[in-house]
Amino acid sequence: MSSINQDLSHDTRARDGIYDLGSRAETWRHFWHPVATLDELREAKPGGRGPLQSTLLGEKVGIAEIDGKIVAFEDRCPHRGVALTLGWAEDEGLRCRYHGWCFDNTGKATEIPSLPPGATLPARARLKQYDCEVRYDLIWVRLDSSLDTQIPDFPGWDDESMHCIMGEPYLWACSSGRRMENFMDVTHFPFAHQGTLGAPPNTVFPVYPVDQADRRLTWKTETFLAANPGSDTYGPPTHPDSVMIPPARYVIEMPFSITLMFTWTETFATQIFMHATPIDGITCRSYWFTCHTVDDSADEVHLQLQDMVLGEDLPVVVTHEPARIGEPNEEISVLPDKPMILWRRWIRELDIAARRGPEELQAALDQVAIESEEAGVGLTVAAGRPVG
Ligand code: FES
Ligand SMILES: [Fe+2]
Structure with missing residues (x-):
């Protein structure tokens, strides 16, 4: 898996989900934060489209370019919950490494290889996506879009x-x-x-x-x-x-x-x-x-x-x-x-x-x-x- 912030695996300090001044992750999820540089995504995998795993507010976030669009998603395959960033980006979409389910840039599953051709795919087979934008050559993500917040001015x-x-x-x-x-x-x-x-x-x-x-x-x-x-x-x-x-x-x-x-x-x-x-x-x-x-x-x-x-x-x-x-x-x-x-x-x-x-x-x-x-x-x- 391509992942930034890998140093965290060696950081054994106790984490309790509390932020500065007793605040909660839920508060800061309303705001835009960079999760990677554009170069980091480009360099994550051959082909330059990711996927790449980052961590934001304690949550594993996947980033990939799918069909020309850079998207951010919960790094969890809806089939069995493995990290999607173990997979790879194809022209058709993002492919899970475990059973090969494929997702388009809206998060929808477009292929479940274990089903026969023409089978109806479960409607719930979709990724949880987050707001994602590229600005200043950084990839910005907002986990909660219920408030009209802006990417900070530079x-x-x-x-x-x-x-x-x-x-x-x-x-x-x-x-x-x-x-x-x-x-x-x-x-x-x-x-x-x-x-x-x-x-x-x-x-x-x-x-x-x-x-x-x-x-x-x-x-x-x-x-x-x-x-x-x-x-x-x-x-x-x-x-x-x-x-x-x-x-x-x-x-x-x-x-x-x-x-x-x-x-x-x-x-x-x-x-x-x-x-x-x-x-x-x-x-x-x-x-x-x-x-x-x-x-x-x-x-x-x-x-x-x-x-x-x-x-x-x-x-x-x-x-x-x-x-x-x-x-x-x-x-x-x-x-x-x-x-x-x-x-x-x-x-x-x-x-x-x-x-x-x-x-x-x-x-x-x-x-x-x-x-x-x-x-x-x-x-x-x-x-x-x-x-x-
Ligand atoms: S866990 Fe992703 S396809 Fe099965
Ligand atoms: Fe200083």
């Missing part, structure tokens, strides 16, 4: 001035929430990324207004990177001496997508997009891109910086106890943890609302709270002082 992808490089997806032994918080948190830069993204004594980060609207949390920062040791400035790899032209912008699209946008010179901008797909409550797989204004730099240079940063984060983030975010009073937050505090609050609200039904979840998603305008201060620092 502005760099459609921006002709930007070159977007897909990084290798990575599987981390922590929840999607732990990965998300690690991404949105700047106060770890001077320590976890000492010498790379910052260093003491530049440890005080300002607290900015955060807007909640359009299913997103958005905030801007006047400063992002603490000054590097021995250097007044720190820029991206191909513009190392450039200074960030504020503001940098964070956009979290609930629940597990984040985009970070910078401008470095009048002509040079960068953007990082990441979605932390929940494999289960304590494991996530991050799909990500690093983008920059088109220039002649090698992709490798940009990927190396991200690899270095991720290499500094990983050993720390996989030691969280618990591996998913627990109850609010289990940890201590301080004011500069504000983005994480607001994200946690919204995650809890979404989960509570989802237990009451899709309409309540919709309402919880559509909440609006605009701090930047209310405060009348734009990007003015609300507390603390800028770094650097």
Whole structure:
């Protein structure tokens, strides 16, 4: 069987189906998550059509291209329940490896080889399919389509001035929430990324207004990177001496997508997009891109910086106890943890609302709270002082 996330078979940690802040898989099934890259599907089997097995929210999901359409389905043959991704894609459809039943791209069984030609096939002989779309060269799946959710926005992808490089997806032994918080948190830069993204004594980060609207949390920062040791400035790899032209912008699209946008010179901008797909409550797989204004730099240079940063984060983030975010009073937050505090609050609200039904979840998603305008201060620092 072709399968991604195979490392899970060696991961013996106990799993109880609970997600960040006590939430349930049912809540996050309403949202779109990438389950594989398009290349992973193409490379899974000779012929490039899969099938390929992935795991999303504890569920084994099969992906295959059948008759020109990429589809996602419960990886379970309705005949005797074996993994369909053990089978193969034919021109006629997806063939189960056990007794050879064949399914078309609507999920319907089109052939049961043990029956004589012309026999009526059981109406129930069909696959359970999921919403599936290819966007940004990623295969996105939504397990529950009872709510009108969208594939997260990734502005760099459609921006002709930007070159977007897909990084290798990575599987981390922590929840999607732990990965998300690690991404949105700047106060770890001077320590976890000492010498790379910052260093003491530049440890005080300002607290900015955060807007909640359009299913997103958005905030801007006047400063992002603490000054590097021995250097007044720190820029991206191909513009190392450039200074960030504020503001940098964070956009979290609930629940597990984040985009970070910078401008470095009048002509040079960068953007990082990441979605932390929940494999289960304590494991996530991050799909990500690093983008920059088109220039002649090698992709490798940009990927190396991200690899270095991720290499500094990983050993720390996989030691969280618990591996998913627990109850609010289990940890201590301080004011500069504000983005994480607001994200946690919204995650809890979404989960509570989802237990009451899709309409309540919709309402919880559509909440609006605009701090930047209310405060009348734009990007003015609300507390603390800028770094650097
Ligand atoms: S289990 Fe799939 S055809 Fe029998
Ligand atoms: Fe980090």
